[in-house]
Amino acid sequence: SGHIALPDYRSLTTLKYDDDGTEREVQVPKGDTLHQFRKDVGSGQLPAVSWIVAPCNFSDHPGAAWYGAWYVSEVMNILTEVPEVWKKTIFVLCYDENDGYFDHVPPFTAPHPLRPETGKCSEGIDTAVDWANAHGRDHSIGLGYRCPLVVASPWSRGGCVNSQVFDHTSVLQLIETWLEGKGKQVPETNISVWRRTVCGDLSSTFRPYNGEKIALPKPLDRDTTIEGIHTAKFKRAPVGGKALSEEEIERVDVGALQEPGTRPSCPLPYELVVDGLRNGNELVLLMEARQNVFGKESQGAPFNAYGYGESMGSRAYAVEAGKSIRDTWPAEGAYHVRVDGPNGFMREFRGNGDDPKVAVNVGYAGGKSPNGKVEIRLSSTAAEALAVEVRDESYATRAQRKTLAPSGSAMVTIDTKASHGWYDFTVVISGLAYRYAGRVETGRWSVTDPAMA
Known part of the structure; x- marks a missing residue:
């Protein structure tokens, strides 16, 4: 009307x-x-x-x-x-x-309900409706x-x-x-x-x-x-162009158009944990979306996993809030598996086949009231002492070193206050290098990743 x-x-x-x-x-x-x-x-x-x-x-x-x-x-x-x-x-x-x-961020997709090699979901998620078939080919719907x-x-x-x-x-x-x-x-x-x-x-x-x-x-x-x-349609076309030499190409500021600095970043309802443990000829992945901090407001999460070398391939995972899933990747000899999640969450597990008998578990300090610190728990069943180094990859914090006693345990704590909750470190022990990156969600406001500023 x-x-x-x-x-x-x-x-x-x-x-x-x-x-x-x-x-x-x-x-x-x-x-x-x-x-x-x-x-x-x-x-x-x-x-x-x-x-x-x-x-x-x-x-x-x-x-x-x-x-x-x-x-x-x-x-x-x-x-x-x-x-x-x-x-x-x-x-x-x-x-x-x-x-x-x-x-540059690959989208998260649902694993195929009948093809376990494409990934898996926590109990209660049926992805049949998230797949379709056209022209004889299966494809995920988003x-x-x-x-x-x-x-x-x-x-x-x-x-x-x-x-x-x-x-x-x-x-x-x-x-x-x-x-x-x-x-x-x-x-x-x-x-x-x-x-x-x-x-x-x-x-x-x-x-x-x-x-x-x-x-x-x-x-x-x-x-x-x-x-x-x-008026743009009436502007003269650029003139005087020339081919750049390799030296000139190397000097080009490829990030010149990115806005510098950081922006305020919303607190997110994620409490995500992904740990990897080599068990015989397999790498066991445990993926969790916990509810300790945000309760019923907690969000589940998708993960994309990529295998390199002998285990080449990709898998899609989804974990409902309050649940967990396990999956295994081949790890006979050298192995390399990377897991990506929301907001820069990343885990990368590398071993040369002679891994020490050590479990590495990474979580967040403070229980239901997280304080922004990351806890690295180390547990060894090896008969010999092991040298452990926790190496920062992005935020210029000092490396931490410990000696893990035979069949002993230890904990390393990383304070992320200076990096506004963001962390990126590698746990290095002879035979393995496990990398962990992301942001500790505390319910408080933060900023976008300072490493990208």
Whole structure:
């Protein structure tokens, strides 16, 4: 009905502007593209949940880049112009795909329910619905490569980074959680158990809002934004290019476009443990998603494991919160297995086949109230004393050395306060090198990985 009341809803008009003495013309919408949304916000008629689906020319695709930034800016402007609406609004901007940009993080996928060599899940997760068959080939249904997600609200302010695993169903899970808090059960039955296990509901993006004054960004002017983009087509092509020598290529600052420094990073509901133990000709992996710290708010986790050398291959794992799984990899002779999880969690187990009889278990100090320290517990059944070195890999902390007595045990503690909870170290004993990296989750705010600053 709002569109009928707007005569120019599907009409275009000509925008003329001066480009350094040259008059340019470009076609733009004649009417208010966001007329109905603007009207509903102004009159307080927004429903509990609204979906704003941008048409192609407002979608930020490379082939239609003119209106995307203005479109998002104007939606935010409409919402924040009415304080009574904005103070109770969560605006989620979610792209539907990543447009082919390279993603250095391989996506987590579900293991095949009938092919154990592809991985495994904790008890109660059936991944049959997370696989499909097309053209005679099985394939997993997601997760895909990462795409942008922005959550704007009074409870998610400040330019923070959240590194919990989310997907497009996370928006639906947020709606479920929000409605459940209002006493309404509206479950989305199409979200699989595996997907709910590995993907959060966006709750960790929020923090309390106590009425602090928020400075709002200046909204973009539509015509000025379009002019700035339209003039690009008239710019001269770069000239004077030349082939670079190998020496010049080596001097190129490949990270020049990365924003320097760190950003505030949300606390995440992860308490993840992955240990490796060589047992005969096998490497036994134990993967856990514990609930000691965050209780019912704890999130399960996906893991990608990669075998190198003789055990070449990859496997996908998923562990529900409060549960664990075991799996074995071949370790006859030399072995090398790496396990990747959320937010930089990584474990890497290497041995040369003459491993000492030592168990290495890595956990977090403080029990239900973690203090940011990592505990490395060493237990030996060897008949001889063993030299142990714990070597820092990223944060310039001093190496620690211990002598493990015959059939003895010891503990090494690493304080991550200086690195804001982040750790990256290798336990080196003659015959093996086990590496551990990630962040200790304490429920308190941190920053993005300083090693990437």
